[in-house]
Amino acid sequence: MQNYGKFYQKPWEERINLIKKNEKLTEKQIQILETAAQNKTLGNTMIENYITDYSYPEGIAFHYLINNKDYIVPMVTEEPSVVAASSHGASIIAKAGGFFASTSERLMIGQIIVENVEDTENLTKKIQKIGKELLLVADQAHPSLKRRGGGTRWLKTRILAADLVTIDIAIDVQEAMGANMINTMLEAVAKKLEELLNQQVLMSILSNYATECVARATCEIPVELLAKKGISGENIAKKISQASRVAQLDPYRAVTHNKGIMNGVDAVVMASGNDWRAIESGAHAYAARNGQYRGLSTWKLNNNCLIGELELPLPVGFVGGSIGIIPLVKVNQDLLKITSAQELECVIVSVGLAQNLAALLALVSEGIQKGHMRLQLKSLVIAAGADAIEEQTVVDKMLQAGKRDLESAKKILKEIRKRDKNAGS
Ligand code: HMG
Numbered sequence: 001m002q003n004y005g006k007f008y009q010k011p012w013e014e015r016i017n018l019i020k021k022n023e024k025l026t027e028k029q030i031q032i033l034e035t036a037a038q039n040k041t042l043g044n045t046m047i048e049n050y051i052t053d054y055s056y057p058e059g060i061a062f063h064y065l066i067n068n069k070d071y072i073v074p075m076v077t078e079e080p081s082v083v084a085a086s087s088h089g090a091s092i093i094a095k096a097g098g099f100f101a102s103t104s105e106r107l108m109i110g111q112i113i114v115e116n117v118e119d120t121e122n123l124t125k126k127i128q129k130i131g132k133e134l135l136l137v138a139d140q141a142h143p144s145l146k147r148r149g150g151g152t153r154w155l156k157t158r159i160l161a162a163d164l165v166t167i168d169i170a171i172d173v174q175e176a177m178g179a180n181m182i183n184t185m186l187e188a189v190a191k192k193l194e195e196l197l198n199q200q201v202l203m204s205i206l207s208n209y210a211t212e213c214v215a216r217a218t219c220e221i222p223v224e225l226l227a228k229k230g231i232s233g234e235n236i237a238k239k240i241s242q243a244s245r246v247a248q249l250d251p252y253r254a255v256t257h258n259k260g261i262m263n264g265v266d267a268v269v270m271a272s273g274n275d276w277r278a279i280e281s282g283a284h285a286y287a288a289r290n291g292q293y294r295g296l297s298t299w300k301l302n303n304n305c306l307i308g309e310l311e312l313p314l315p316v317g318f319v320g321g322s323i324g325i326i327p328l329v330k331v332n333q334d335l336l337k338i339t340s341a342q343e344l345e346c347v348i349v350s351v352g353l354a355q356n357l358a359a360l361l362a363l364v365s366e367g368i369q370k371g372h373m374r375l376q377l378k379s380l381v382i383a384a385g386a387d388a389i390e391e392q393t394v395v396d397k398m399l400q401a402g403k404r405d406l407e408s409a410k411k412i413l414k415e416i417r418k419r420d421k422n423a424g425s
Helices: 012-022 027-036 040-046 082-095 120-129 131-141 143-147 179-197 233-249 251-271 276-287 327-336 341-364 368-383 388-401 406-424
Strands: 058-066 069-076 100-103 107-115 151-161 164-172 200-206 214-222 297-302 305-313
Touching (some): 012 027, 069 251, 069 327, 082 251, 107 179, 120 131, 120 151, 120 179, 131 151, 131 164, 131 179, 179 200, 214 341, 233 251, 233 341, 251 327, 251 341, 368 388
Antiparallel strands (some): 058 069, 100 214, 107 164, 151 164
């Protein structure tokens, strides 16, 4: 470590030189680091010890009809078949009239955790008495939020243990995700609390369990729209509702079911410059809100229609944080043609539902490997060492041979190179 000194104080060129000196990287690898560093100023602004930019592909999913408005949806993901599946799911739902999406208020919860409490009942009574004063202190710590129509909404206490109490404050964050604002407000309240009640505060921080900032999407698909490759729509609809039941019953299946939903959710959260770790952790806690981890979505068969529903906490922002400084985020907001955080929530929850439909449809009909692996072949072929010119030929040969594994890709590539060499000599 001492070879690097105070890395964060050094200019970018010096950081790269230190890596060259200290690590066993090849010239080519160093060149990769250097050429990928496309936006050094932004990188240095956003994170610490910046060396390069790590880029993910961005694609567009089509066919999204949400609350009677058409959307094209930018998605950022490293996984093949996610964007195709998203368009596929959305196109079926569009034929059925589209998604109906709605959101709750955008309230975030901040927590002030009080420790070493001698009498928890007595403390909660005292806190309730000075509640209004505490909310005023919070609002005064961030007056611009109040001016924009947001600010504190309520305060509640919960006893966590014989010596621990949490004070939960709900804050309307308007168009922002609000983490920094909330933390500033909470710290001001914590200080006041220590002054007024002489109580020790363990910590003050927002909660990423955003139960008061929830989005919901539903759709109603006539079963005939689900017919696929000789299997009747009714049969597929029955199997999808059965798959949904399994995800309610079994956590092993529920996690994978929800992973499929998050394939879409995370990709739009990333494209919109939001914090996907916050969304992920909140979504999974929500999936376990009744004491058992379950699928976040449900699919039920009713009157020859498959009815899908997805609800999850979506505390995303439309302004603030990294949203304002990553140029691509503004481009993506304009591609989406959204004007508010609530509209973004509606899009994201709909993408989650479409993504889930496409995955379940594949799983209960031809199986996931056929469609997914067809689209993953290109990555496999590149991993086998093919260059851009060789790529398509190897993919075609693998499709012809019905092969989908790395070893076969390497073997086919070797044969092609041998053939080309012989043809050239
Ligand atoms: P298909 O029915 O063979 O494809 O599905 P198609 O050729 O009939 O096309 C249907 C539509 O899909 C197209 O309609 C496109 O919108 C889209 P069109 O616009 O042509 O009228 N589409 C594409 N878009 C862009 N590029 C492409 C492309 N191909 C089709 N190349 C498909 C093929 C892959 C869509 C289907 O098999 C599918 O949706 N599979 C699910 C794939 C998936 O979920 N992948 C995520 C990785 S697996 C996973 O992580 C989740 C999982 O574990 C979750 C769970 O267990 O619940 C499965």
